[in-house]
Amino acid sequence: MSKVLVISSSIRTGKKSNRVALYFENFLKGRAHDVELVDLEALDFPLFKERLRNLSSPPQSLVDFAAKIVAADGIVLVTPEYNGGYPASLKNAIDVLYEEWHRKPIAISTVSAGPFAGTQVITSLQFSLWKIRAWTVPAMFPIPNIEKSYDENGVPSDKEATDKRAAAFIDELTWCMDAKMKMTSPVK
Template sequence: MAGATEEAAEPLRLAVLLGSTREGRVGGDVGEWFRARAAERDGLRVEMVDLVDYAFPARFPEEPTEEMDRFAAAVDRAEGFVVVTPEYNGGYPASLKQAVDYAYDEWHAKPVGLVSYGHGGCGRLAAAGLRLVFNELRSVTVRNAVSVDLDGPLGGPEQECAADRLLDELLWWGLALREAKARRPYVS
């Protein structure tokens, strides 16, 4: 995409959020593949945010815990996101929804890209459900996405092309929203 990588004063801070906490998950491999692809990009500073690294409470407490605050701070630091999600029974994991709900204002006016994986449907139903969630959080979900079929190899030419399109669009939105928020505060 021509012009999408225009020079920015500072690289866009991108968080790659691993949404599965299941033992034996494939998400670590998918997330690392995408993180490495994104790290090759000029204009991006990539941070991995892995839900496994957080000790979230089993129930939503009345007051946020230190771990909830730490996660919300990671969301706040980022200017854009790529959420890596599996599809479990036609949806995204409960661990991902729980974590997403620990932040609110921190998601506003930031672009979100989706990398989904699964057998057959490649996690597309999970991605569709997350689009609704992020819309309610006043985020901008980018149209381009990466869908990984676990019955095939990871990182082939089709997936690399999809990742590049997602990154082009995410970078454009991230820079546009950064500029817009610098001119006027986001209305909530």
């Protein structure tokens, strides 16, 4: 059973993109993955001053977060779009780690309140993840009109179509997770 971390990036008061993270938590459980939802708001990291490995007394939440990234076979990263980019909370979480991200399969879901589904985030987020040597999965899960698309429990308004799209998205992540496992398991 593969271990998938779902990261909800928004720490905004009254945030809505976490609905998509909740959806993926449930969707992945339904497909027999070992799933954990990580909400960056709950972790409440301080603003970046140094990488974790250079901090003399890092907060326990940061140490735990790093361990979760290392242990995960893959990640579903849910991010809103703020002024054409991804939120500072996510940049903070990316920059504070380093080796932990290397070759980690990451599938990105972008979210916005309007019709463009947060897709302007993709270029800058993929670039940052590429720079840190993560493995971004070449599939997208863009969500427009979040208020109407999902309720606060993460239930999509059009469940059938959403599940179909999610299946294709997660299949790509699964392929990358499987490929990585084959490359890293000891030769028998």
